[in-house]
Amino acid sequence: MKTSCLIPCHNATHLNQCLQSIQGEFNEVLIYLNGDCDRGREIVRQFSFPAIIQEDESPVGSQIARNKLFEVSTGDYVVFLDCDDYRVPGHIPGQINYLEQYEWGACIGHPIFLWKDPLSKREVYQEKPFPLCQDIWHMLIKRCLQTGCILWRRSALETIKSIYGNVFNPNHKRLQEYRLVIAALSCCVEIGLYPAHTAYYRWGWNGTQITQTQFREEDSLLSYYQELEEHVPPSHLQVYKDFLLEVKKSLNKLKDERMITNGTLVDWGT
Numbered sequence: 001m002k003t004s005c006l007i008p009c010h011n012a013t014h015l016n017q018c019l020q021s022i023q024g025e026f027n028e029v030l031i032y033l034n035g036d037c038d039r040g041r042e043i044v045r046q047f048s049f050p051a052i053i054q055e056d057e058s059p060v061g062s063q064i065a066r067n068k069l070f071e072v073s074t075g076d077y078v079v080f081l082d083c084d085d086y087r088v089p090g091h092i093p094g095q096i097n098y099l100e101q102y103e104w105g106a107c108i109g110h111p112i113f114l115w116k117d118p119l120s121k122r123e124v125y126q127e128k129p130f131p132l133c134q135d136i137w138h139m140l141i142k143r144c145l146q147t148g149c150i151l152w153r154r155s156a157l158e159t160i161k162s163i164y165g166n167v168f169n170p171n172h173k174r175l176q177e178y179r180l181v182i183a184a185l186s187c188c189v190e191i192g193l194y195p196a197h198t199a200y201y202r203w204g205w206n207g208t209q210i211t212q213t214q215f216r217e218e219d220s221l222l223s224y225y226q227e228l229e230e231h232v233p234p235s236h237l238q239v240y241k242d243f244l245l246e247v248k249k250s251l252n253k254l255k256d257e258r259m260i261t262n263g264t265l266v267d268w269g270t
Contacts, residue, residue, distance in 0.1 A: 003092060004028040004075025008065035009083035012040040014202070019047050021086035021200075028075050031083075032056070032065040063168035063176050070157065070167050078157060080177075081148040086200040088112070095151040095194050105156030105189035106181070108139065109198025111146035129197050136191050137239055140178065147177040148199035156189045163187055182225055185240075 005026040009015055012033075022029065029051045033040045037055050044051050054068065066080050077096060081087060088109075095107040113128040133139040160183050161167050168176050169183075184191060225244055229237075 001076045001096065002027045002074060003077045003079070003096075004030065004073040005079050005081055005087075006066060006069040006073055007031045007081050007083055008062040008069065009033050009040050010035040010062070012036045012043055012083065014084040015040055015043045016046070018081065018083050018086055019043065019051075021089060022081070023047065023049060023089075025087060025089060025092050026075075026079070028052075028073060030054070030069045030073055032069050034058075034060055034062075034065050061170070061173055063173060064170050066168050066176075067166050067170065070161075076154050078152045078154055079148060079150065080152075081199070082202075084202045085146070085148045087148060088196075088198050088200070091194070091196060091198045092151065094196070095198065098192060098194055099151065099153055102192055103190065104192045105153045105159070106184060106191045107151045107194050108136065108145070108181075108191060109149040109151075109194040109196055111144060111149050111199055111201040112197045114200050114202045127200075132195055133193060136181070136185075136193060137242075139193065140181070145177045145181060146199055146201040148201070149197075150177065150181075151194075151198075156184060159187050159189060160184055 003026045005022050005028070007015075007018065007030070009031055013036075019029075026049075029049060031040070031044060031051055031053050033053055033055045041053065041055075044053060052072070054072075056065075060068075062082070070078065077092075077099070079087070079092075091109060095109065098104065098107045110130050110132055113130065115126060115128060130144045133144065139145060157167050160180070164183055167180065169179055172179060181191065229240060229244070
């Protein structure tokens, strides 16, 4: 069975660390350089594992780059990894075993957040492993999905594409992994959790207040969840309705709080 890692790259600042984390982990690595191409090309040349590079200086958005990479990939199992995030080595075989044992379409690991101390002027990141979740609904409510943590079965992604036209919705830049997982559930794709931390995620807000624009996008995500309710399989419907209520509560709470206070994540949850 062949594994593919698909990496959209618009800024190569952390690409070297990203590629170091996946050495020997995948049969196929595909990178879409969408800006910062000269530096990205030089970094890729330092690595001996296969890497196919597509280049496009015109910004297309990571969701479109991921769709393009998926079209040319050949792996039976696929990980979408951002260029500034890293995989935790050694977990691909375990995630594949879970996919095969339980016949899942996706196996989701847990993230280790790399968050920047807002009081520091240097780029000093600290690690914060997210507590292991009970199930996929718990993970969605607690908002700890991260793209690089998920190992997808190719056939599951093809199912999503056949129904929705694309794997990733080209009209939405943020919260792509949430939209993709909900789309998968609406297509009756079975998804399960892997009981380990499988990727590092670089926290992006750096201690600042969430903007009203971000809140509007959160509300847009809730609307997207509600639109997909009619596609949820009957076995999941009541759980899904409960999930929507929890999402509404969480969004209302977020609007009254800072996500980060004095360098400490708020409402981290367990």
